[in-house]
Amino acid sequence: MSEKLFEITAAPLSIDEVNRRVTSPAAGAIITFTGIVRGTNQGRQVRYLEYEAYPEMAEVVLAQIGDEVKARWEVEAVAIAHRTGRLEIGEASVVIAIAAGHRQGAFEAGRYAIDRIKQILPVWKKEYFEGGEVWIEGPSQPPEPA
Amino acid sequence: MQGKVKLFASLREAAGRSELDWELTEGATVAMLQSNLRERLPGVGEEIGRAWIAVNQQYASPDSQLEDGDEVALFPPVSGG
Numbered sequence: 342m343s344e345k346l347f348e349i350t351a352a353p354l355s356i357d358e359v360n361r362r363v364t365s366p367a368a369g370a371i372i373t374f375t376g377i378v379r380g381t382n383q384g385r386q387v388r389y390l391e392y393e394a395y396p397e398m399a400e401v402v403l404a405q406i407g408d409e410v411k412a413r414w415e416v417e418a419v420a421i422a423h424r425t426g427r428l429e430i431g432e433a434s435v436v437i438a439i440a441a442g443h444r445q446g447a448f449e450a451g452r453y454a455i456d457r458i459k460q461i462l463p464v465w466k467k468e469y470f471e472g473g474e475v476w477i478e479g480p481s482q483p484p485e486p487a
Numbered sequence: 488m489q490g491k492v493k494l495f496a497s498l499r500e501a502a503g504r505s506e507l508d509w510e511l512t513e514g515a516t517v518a519m520l521q522s523n524l525r526e527r528l529p530g531v532g533e534e535i536g537r538a539w540i541a542v543n544q545q546y547a548s549p550d551s552q553l554e555d556g557d558e559v560a561l562f563p564p565v566s567g568g
Contacts, residue, residue, distance in 0.1 A: 376568050393496055395560055398544035435568050455568060464567025465496035476497040479566040483539040484546045
């Protein structure tokens, strides 16, 4: 993996590696969120997912989400990696690591980051299930223009 | 003016391509590009009209004015994570 704090990659994600990117002497706590490909969805048996990204924009949006987190909570560093391509059940699709001086706020900050990813990150997943395939669509409202 | 259009996910599949060029007269908006594309990409139709829009990798709206060289991306509601 590269040293990018905000990364869209086709390579398997390493939770340790994303954690390492935010580790510093100022950090007393690191919270990590990992999104995993689930084997069932709305009663369907999922075979695998294909993630597609608009990578140039998605890395900018991840950095924007990092800035939003830092503006709201006292955190030292944020790193997010999101994977693309074919992912099998149980593989990590997204890893968020947030380092803070103290644990207060860090949990909330992690929840905020994954919620924002689901709202605005230009990434899409296609679900291949037993009997068919379907594009998953997230929120119905686009973000406000910058 | 001219520039590039990028399509993603279900829009890309319906269009059968991920990228094409646009050419419009000065002062054109994203909405004008969307109706232009509806004619050029008959397989896509209505989906173009309800697409999310980004211009030069920033979220934009149908009434955003285009400039020469703009990269316009159209895509369905995002579903990452």
